[in-house]
Amino acid sequence: MPADLAVIGLGHLGLPLAQAATAAGLTTIGYDPDPRAAALPGAGGPLSAAEVRRLIAAGFRTTTDPGALGRVRTAVLCAPTPLDEDRALDLSALAEAARTLATRLRPHTTVILESAGYPGTTEDVLRPLLEAGSGLTAGRDFHLACSPARHDPGNRTHRYRNTPKVIGGLTPACTEAAAAFYGRLTDKVVRARGPREAETAHLLETNYRHINIALMNEMAVYCHEIGVDLWDVIRCAETKPFGFQSFRPGPGVGGHATPLDPNLSPPRSRSTGAPLRMVELAREINDRMPAYVIQRCTTLLNEHGKSARGARILLLGVTYKPDLADLAGTPAREVAARLRTLGAHLTYHDPYVPQWEVDGRQVPRAESLYDAASAADLTVLLQPHRTYDLQGLAVKAQLLLDTRGATPTGAAHRL
Structure with a gap:
């Protein structure tokens, strides 16, 4: 038909x-x-x-x-x-x-x-x-x-x-x-x-997102090192009515839209222009964020007299975007893999993901969110789904690291 x-x-x-x-x-x-x-x-x-x-x-x-x-x-x-x-x-x-x-x-x-x-x-x-x-x-x-x-x-x-x-x-x-x-x-x-202009518009849109997120990820590391509240900085900066668009840092960049360098394309469509150095740098910065999250985790545990080896760590929200079940490119996988390498005992909770495996191994799912948070040595918020009561979680968790800046000020350690 x-x-x-x-x-x-x-x-x-x-x-x-x-x-x-x-x-x-x-x-x-x-x-x-x-x-x-x-x-x-x-x-x-x-x-x-x-x-x-x-x-x-x-x-x-x-x-x-x-x-x-x-x-x-x-x-x-x-x-x-x-x-x-x-x-x-x-x-x-x-x-x-x-x-x-x-x-x-x-x-x-x-x-x-x-x-x-x-x-x-x-x-x-x-x-x-x-x-x-x-x-x-x-x-x-x-x-x-x-x-x-x-x-x-x-x-x-x-x-x-x-x-x-x-x-x-x-x-x-x-x-x-x-x-x-x-x-x-x-x-x-x-x-x-023509088609090339349409294709290049997509390249610009995609790289714009990754480059700006990379800037915010660098700012997150910088502000933490000098003792400045990044999230308050963002709140102030986004009041500027021109010349600024607000982006947020996080544990990495997931999703289906990836940063593109046309010089990596197949020979038939390869660019003859200069390499997009900003894109490569943005990729490197964003790819470092899972390792930085692990660094923050181990530091927090050490400050509270605990080691990552043998620590009970709960990961909250493992999708690449809030309120969706999509796991494409989620940085949660690398975070989990690195924590396992350090000898941590992992569990996860995500209302949209009934089963989750990393490197071919299942990660146990916490059925009771509050019980799991109170039992964990460290809870890491990777994706702030709307269903999460972040204020309540902050009260229940022994130690909470918020990688998205979604918890109320002073309720958790923020990226």
């Missing part, structure tokens, strides 16, 4: 798009070669189980049959592009998705890239694969564009509808075809000069 849209890749990018398209009345199918992803479990993913049920009830259907891709008007590539061992984006899943689509691609179809990529990915990686596999020419026989995903999980203010979409097409006609599609899903469409 023909469909308005095929979402290729049913992960943290694809499902929010499918949800928005279905809500807008578009007949939407989801394709994923992984049967587990196509089954839409709704546990720990970008959509809750209730949202998945509503999506299916609205007519959304999934498939592992690539033949369904030959009967759609628009195809959006949302394949994962994780970091590889060299900290470069792994485009292999995206390339495979492009090859799968190419053999079913029909003339006049609009193909859009939402997966994270380097500047040049649409033209230098995606376009050759689509043309070689289909025998069609992009910009003449089918429309090709890039519109980097902008999805902030758990954000109750900025949803798909009121978040502008940046679009850069291979040709002006490609841009307009993509704009007509997204115009049904969002209130504002922003036209870039």
